[in-house]
Amino acid sequence: MKSAGLNARKLRLLLLLSMIFIMVVAVVGFYFMQRQLHSYADSISHLNADAASGDQNLTTLRALQTQLDEKAGIISKTKAIVAESKQYVYQDQIIEDLTRIGQESGVTVTGFTFTSPAAADGTTPTATAPTAVSTLKSQKVTVSIASPLNYDNLMKFIKKIELNSMKMQISSVSITREKGSNVSSDSFTIEVYVR
Numbered sequence: 001m002k003s004a005g006l007n008a009r010k011l012r013l014l015l016l017l018s019m020i021f022i023m024v025v026a027v028v029g030f031y032f033m034q035r036q037l038h039s040y041a042d043s044i045s046h047l048n049a050d051a052a053s054g055d056q057n058l059t060t061l062r063a064l065q066t067q068l069d070e071k072a073g074i075i076s077k078t079k080a081i082v083a084e085s086k087q088y089v090y091q092d093q094i095i096e097d098l099t100r101i102g103q104e105s106g107v108t109v110t111g112f113t114f115t116s117p118a119a120a121d122g123t124t125p126t127a128t129a130p131t132a133v134s135t136l137k138s139q140k141v142t143v144s145i146a147s148p149l150n151y152d153n154l155m156k157f158i159k160k161i162e163l164n165s166m167k168m169q170i171s172s173v174s175i176t177r178e179k180g181s182n183v184s185s186d187s188f189t190i191e192v193y194v195r
Contacts, residue, residue, distance in 0.1 A: 094141055094192055097164060105156035108146035115140040138191040140171070147184035154183055167193040 006014075068075075095112055102109040145157075154175070161168050172189040 094139065097168075098141070098143055098161070098190070101160045101164065102145070102157060105160055106153035107149060107157040109143055110146050111144035113142040113144075115142070138193050141190050141192065143188045143190060145185060145188070147186070148178040148182040149184070151181050151183045154185065158188075161188075161190060169193075 094114075098112070099109050158170060158173070161170055169191045170188055171191050174186055176184045178184050
């Protein structure tokens with residue numbers, strides 16, 4: 001009688017099919033794992049590149065901050081070259097600067113007279129809508145000084161006005177020679193540039 005059960009031949013066939021099935025599953029599993037690892041490696045590579053870029057940006061920002069800190073004096077001097085017109089509503093800074101320059105030069109400043117501001121090209125500005133580019137204007141001030149005074153002191157006064165960090169320019173001056181090294185001057189007209 002033949003048994004309907006498993007014989008050696010069927011077992012070999014079953015074993016062979018099982019091994020083929022396991023190999024196919026192993027190859028497919030290996031393929032998907034390799035894709036996952038490759039994707040993970042790419043994301044780690046991008047994160048490393050972003051971190052390196054962030055470090056480089058941070059280094060650049062620190063270098064720029066150091067440069068700004070080193071040049072803070074230059075920046076403040078640059079701001080002082082042309083004054084903001086809102087600072088001169090009462091012309092306090094102009095009076096303070098010219099009085100200080102007079103004291104340093106040995107010249108007594110006795111008075112100030114301000115005239116309406118003019119545009120840098122000499123025309124009187126009109127009220128217009130604000131524009132993106134502001135034009136320079138000049139604030140004219142007539143400065144009276146005590147006369148007679150020493151000629152050298154007057155020249156120091158003029159030189160310090162012209163070399164002042166805030167842009168000032170003498171537009172007119174009248175000088176009369178007195179006895180010795182003394183001169184007399186009625187007044188100076190000085191232009192201070194504002195924006």
